[in-house]
Amino acid sequence: MQNNVSWLIIPPYLQHLEFPMAAIGSLISLSPSLSLVSRIPTGIVYKQSRARSLITLAVAVMGVCSFFYRFAVSALSFALVHGINGLAYGAATTLYMAYYVDSLSPDENRSHAMGYYVGSLSVGYSTGNFLAGYLADGFGYGAAFSVAALLSLVALAFVWTLGGRLAPATATTTQVPRAQLRFSAALKAVFDPSLLEVMIVALFLNFLNQVGGVFFPLYGLAIGVTLTQVGVIRGIYTVCNAVTRPLSGLVVTRFGHRRLSRAGFVLQSALLMLVPLCASFSTLLAVSTGSGFMRAVAIVGNAVGLIEDVDETKVQRGVASGIYNAAGDLGNILGPSAGGMIAAFTGLGGLFVFTPFVSTLLFFLVLWRLRLRPAKFWSN
Numbered sequence: 001m002q003n004n005v006s007w008l009i010i011p012p013y014l015q016h017l018e019f020p021m022a023a024i025g026s027l028i029s030l031s032p033s034l035s036l037v038s039r040i041p042t043g044i045v046y047k048q049s050r051a052r053s054l055i056t057l058a059v060a061v062m063g064v065c066s067f068f069y070r071f072a073v074s075a076l077s078f079a080l081v082h083g084i085n086g087l088a089y090g091a092a093t094t095l096y097m098a099y100y101v102d103s104l105s106p107d108e109n110r111s112h113a114m115g116y117y118v119g120s121l122s123v124g125y126s127t128g129n130f131l132a133g134y135l136a137d138g139f140g141y142g143a144a145f146s147v148a149a150l151l152s153l154v155a156l157a158f159v160w161t162l163g164g165r166l167a168p169a170t171a172t173t174t175q176v177p178r179a180q181l182r183f184s185a186a187l188k189a190v191f192d193p194s195l196l197e198v199m200i201v202a203l204f205l206n207f208l209n210q211v212g213g214v215f216f217p218l219y220g221l222a223i224g225v226t227l228t229q230v231g232v233i234r235g236i237y238t239v240c241n242a243v244t245r246p247l248s249g250l251v252v253t254r255f256g257h258r259r260l261s262r263a264g265f266v267l268q269s270a271l272l273m274l275v276p277l278c279a280s281f282s283t284l285l286a287v288s289t290g291s292g293f294m295r296a297v298a299i300v301g302n303a304v305g306l307i308e309d310v311d312e313t314k315v316q317r318g319v320a321s322g323i324y325n326a327a328g329d330l331g332n333i334l335g336p337s338a339g340g341m342i343a344a345f346t347g348l349g350g351l352f353v354f355t356p357f358v359s360t361l362l363f364f365l366v367l368w369r370l371r372l373r374p375a376k377f378w379s380n
Contacts, residue, residue, distance in 0.1 A: 008132040008234055010069070010082075011214050012227060013141050017073060021218075025340020027078055028214055032332030034083045035090030039329065042091045043098065043322025051099040055159055058092035061085075063152025070142040090329065098321040101307065133231015194309040195320060197370060199327035201261050201302045204363045206328040208265070209295060210335025211355050212272055212288075219275060219348045220284060229281050233288045240292030257301040257308065264298025265363060269356035276349035 014024045045054075065085035072078035135144035213234070220230040252260055271291040278284045306324050343351040 007213070008217065008231060009136045009141055009144050009227070011217050012136070012221060013069075014078070015218060015221075016141070019075070020344075022340045022344045023075070025214065025336040025338070025343075027075065027082065028336040029333045030079055031082045031086030031089065032210075032329040034086030035093075036326050036329035036333065038087045038090035039094050039322040039326035040319065041322075042094045043319040046095055046098050046321075048099060048102050051095050052159055055092055055095050055099070056156055058088045058095065059152050059155050059159070061088035062092065063149045066145055066152065067149035069145040069148075090325065094322045094325050097325065101321070131231075133226075133228045133235075136231075137226060137228040193370070195306075195323060197367070198302055198305045198309065198324060200363075200366055200370065201265070201298075201305070202324055202327040203331040203334075204359060205261075205265060205295065205298055205302065206331025207335045207338075208268060208272065208331075208356060208359055210332050211339045211351070212291065214336045215339055215343060215348055215351060216275070216284075216288070219352070222348060223279055223284075225281050225284065233281070233285050236285065237288045237292035240289055240296060251297065252301050252304050257304040259301075261298045261301035261305065262364075262367075264294045264296075264301065266360055268294035268298065269360045272356040273353050275352035 010028060011024060014027060019027070042054075062085055065081050065088065068081045069078075072081045131147065132144055135147055216234070217227070217230045220233065221227065225233075268291050271287055271294065274287050275284070278287055306320065339351060339355060342355060346354055
């Protein structure tokens with residue numbers, strides 16, 4: 001929630017500072033770039049016994065960065081604050097995902113558990129979106145960034161008041177032989193066929209989500225929608241995720257995680273291509289809501305694939321979490337940067353037609369290539 005308050009208003013904030021469209025995309029992509037850098041090292045040093053202390057440090061740094069966004073009015077100062085925030089965000093999310101999975105009991109239904117996990121993330125995202133738009137419209141960008149900083153204290157309170165229930169080690173963490181925790185082993189794990197497939201899906205899902213997340217507010221403002229209304233639209237988008245993700249575990253069990261992750265991606269792409277036809281708050285809301293439902297199903301399906309398909313005896317849990325999130329970071333990097341360059345040539349309307357269509361073609365081409373010869377995926 002704390003990070004999403006900042007993320008919703010950063011694109012219009014940079015536009016308010018009169019940065020060009022391509023620069024906005026490049027600056028925003030800096031945070032996920034630094035998140036990517038922190039993923040694998042964080043996964044290597046992860047241990048369940050010290051996870052809460054490391055999470056506390058990372059969340060505290062994110063809070064400080066949220067406060068200093070209000071003073072970052074030049075490209076250099078914004079890049080510095082946004083980059084440090086990205087490092088901390090990458091560490092926090094990698095640590096917490098591994099901590100959560102390690103804390104599941106051996107008889108826990110993994111599909112349901114991952115649905116609850118990603119659903120709880122969406123609750124924070126939706127609340128942050130609602131709050132960010134209202135604060136920025138009513139009190140200005142500085143107030144919104146300050147509130148985001150204060151919310152980091154709420155996150156830390158939950159880490160220490162609820163974290164004790166997660167702490168005891170389970171059979172998952174004590175009886176399963178682990179892969180060796182060497183950096184070379186972590187890099188080798190990237191080429192594990194099961195993990196590689198999950199990474200590809202995560203990359204494309206986040207790429208598409210970032211294109212919508214960064215440029216949707218700018219499109220809304222361009223057609224006369226207020227920032228508060230944009231916050232409502234994005235908030236309902238993530239509410240759909242929050243409601244659908246916990247329930248998606250049942251659907252994943254019935255239809256299979258691979259089928260649902262791919263179908264969800266395709267349908268989300270198709271819905272984003274309808275954005276240029278929207279000329280009002282209500283039509284944008286309808287398209288965004290449908291997109292939120294499709295993303296929720298795809299995210300849960302892919303998260304279940306990470307747990308069910310990746311062998312922990314080959315890829316250590318913290319490393320798998322780091323690599324999985326790193327793939328998402330690549331999507332987060334490419335979405336704003338590529339989207340900014342595309343929008344500079346096609347305009348915001350053209351962006352929402354060209355990008356989802358080409359992304360879908362590339363998505364299935366890459367998966368087909370992987371399925372065809374996984375051992376030599378990167379050759380030729």
